[in-house]
Amino acid sequence: MDTTILVLGASGQIGTELTQKLRDIYGSHNVIASDIKEGNTEMMSSGPFEIIDATNKETILEVVKKYDVNQVYLLAAMLSATAEKMPQKAWNLNMNSLLAVLDLAKEKHIQQVYWPSSIAVFGPLTPKENTPQQTVMQPSTVYGISKVSGEFWCNYYHEKFGVDVRSLRYPGIISWKTKPGGGTTDYAVDIYFKAIEDKKYECFLSENTRLPMMYMNDAVNATIQLMQAKEEDVKIRTGYNLSAIDFTPKEIAAEIQKHIPDFEITYNPDFRQAIADSWPSSIDDSQARKDWNWKHEFDLKSMTSDILKNLNK
Numbered sequence: 202m203d204t205t206i207l208v209l210g211a212s213g214q215i216g217t218e219l220t221q222k223l224r225d226i227y228g229s230h231n232v233i234a235s236d237i238k239e240g241n242t243e244m245m246s247s248g249p250f251e252i253i254d255a256t257n258k259e260t261i262l263e264v265v266k267k268y269d270v271n272q273v274y275l276l277a278a279m280l281s282a283t284a285e286k287m288p289q290k291a292w293n294l295n296m297n298s299l300l301a302v303l304d305l306a307k308e309k310h311i312q313q314v315y316w317p318s319s320i321a322v323f324g325p326l327t328p329k330e331n332t333p334q335q336t337v338m339q340p341s342t343v344y345g346i347s348k349v350s351g352e353f354w355c356n357y358y359h360e361k362f363g364v365d366v367r368s369l370r371y372p373g374i375i376s377w378k379t380k381p382g383g384g385t386t387d388y389a390v391d392i393y394f395k396a397i398e399d400k401k402y403e404c405f406l407s408e409n410t411r412l413p414m415m416y417m418n419d420a421v422n423a424t425i426q427l428m429q430a431k432e433e434d435v436k437i438r439t440g441y442n443l444s445a446i447d448f449t450p451k452e453i454a455a456e457i458q459k460h461i462p463d464f465e466i467t468y469n470p471d472f473r474q475a476i477a478d479s480w481p482s483s484i485d486d487s488q489a490r491k492d493w494n495w496k497h498e499f500d501l502k503s504m505t506s507d508i509l510k511n512l513n514k
């Protein structure tokens with residue numbers, strides 16, 4: 202059977218690049234982008250696009266039937282910093298969209314589901330360094346609570362109903378094509394834009410706040426690699442730990458200064474500092490590396506060169 206994919210929440214930071222990569226692999230017309238708002242010009246012109254509210258199961262089903270969709274990537278969500286301001290709205294969006302899609306899979310309208318989790322599933326009691334796959338998960342944020350619950354729903358639908366749902370606990374994702382949507386690691390994207398525009402950046406986290414991060418190219422590749430893995434190789438049905446690099450604001454600033462020597466960083470931590478402090482500083486993703494052969498490509502140095510080269514164009 203041909204693979205036909207529906208991406209929900211395609212106009213966001215990850216969706217914009219993931220959709221394009223999926224279109225390159227599976228053919229533009231086999232990848233239907235959707236969101237509550239239109240995407241960038243490239244997305245809108247390179248293949249089908251539908252307006253879909255990801256919490257509306259009926260609308261999703263109509264589009265699934267219209268295009269004979271067999272895989273859904275559910276990326277619509279409210280992220281960590283925004284969710285703290287609108288807890289109820291975040292819970293409704295993050296949970297209802299997931300349950301709608303899992304139900305469609307249970308009812309056999311679709312065969313495979315991808316849903317991202319996050320390092321936000323971890324909390325202050327979790328071992329901070331090299332955080333293991335199986336460990337304490339007591340998140341202190343609304344977003345984290347929705348991600349832990351989502352992981353358990355995924356696992357439940359897999360165990361009870363045989364739903365083939367797969368998930369990664371993304372670290373902070375760094376990109377230059379689309380700006381991020383209200384997370385705690387957004388500084389590591391903004392810093393590159395400001396370095397080029399103003400040669401200075403005021404960081405909302407303190408200088409030594411170490412967090413797990415990943416370049417978008419690696420995140421997109423990991424996602425597709427997991428979805429293409431043989432079903433029996435996917436041994437974790439909550440969410441896989443996934444990791445590439447970890448750094449502090451001070452370290453990323455120093456790397457940028459190698460390219461822009463007069464770049465200056467100042468620190469003015471806000472409410473996001475407490476969220477960052479509750480998260481791990483590095484992640485052990487050996488299970489993903491073992492089960493489906495995950496390998497990252499970009500480190501801080503190569504990512505910084507690549508981003509600055511592209512933004513300077």
Ligand code: NAD
Nearest residue numbers: 210212213214215237254255277278317319371373374382
């Ligand atoms: P984003 O905020 O950039 O994009 C989310 C998209 O969802 C937006 O385009 C928004 O318009 C859309 N959306 C909002 N409500 C919707 C609704 N009701 N129906 C349909 N679409 C709706 O987020 P992102 O960074 O691309 O994140 C995608 C997924 O990855 C999310 O599940 C997020 O929790 C997860 N994640 C992201 C990161 C990161 O660093 N970006 C880290 C960990 C996990």
